[in-house]
Amino acid sequence: MKDTVDCDIRQSLDRISSQMRRNYSESLRELNLYVGQDNLLSRLWSGDGVTQMQLCEHLKCEPPTVTNMVKTLEQNGFIHRKRDEQDARVVRIFLTDKGRELEEPVGIKWRQQQEKLLNSITAEDRLLLKQLLKQMENNLL
Structure with missing residues (x-):
């Protein structure tokens, strides 16, 4: 019985x-976003x-995944990349005004989904x- x-x-x-x-994917498409991009923007x-490495750590994603998300978000005008002024080897990710404007509508989508x-x-x-969900998550860790 337990196995069932x-x-x-x-x-x-x-x-x-x-x-x-x-459901969430369809909802985000209304904002020209894909699942995962909302977490990066968050x-x-x-x-x-x-x-990008800090984003990888935060999102728990591989670098190529984050690179693709950053590229798409930049093409859509939500973010831009800029070389670090102290260390030109480092590229930093910044929100554009268009990207900042997504915070409220994405928050609404999150709440509606929940x-x-x-x-x-x-x-x-x-x-x-x-x-219970927290305990399940801890069990997996």
Whole structure:
């Protein structure tokens, strides 16, 4: 019985994750963004002028992934790269005005996605869910 329950939980988590990603991806496309680019921008909203390596560490992504995201975001006018004034070998990433303007609409998308996911779940159950998910995350680490 335990194996069946464990398998059901894993399958439910897979389905939830896949559907959330699809829904969220469609939502971000309205802002000319792809999933993941919002997290990169979020890091910059908390303080730009970081290096691509710092973005890799923050996003827990490989350098080529971040390079592609930076390139696309720059082509779309959301960020720009600039050589460091003290060390010309270092390139720093900065938000443009257009990139700064995305903070509120992306935040709205995040909240809408979460509310859709948690619709009709009580505050008490949300707290329990949060605790359980945190424990699951810790188990994997």
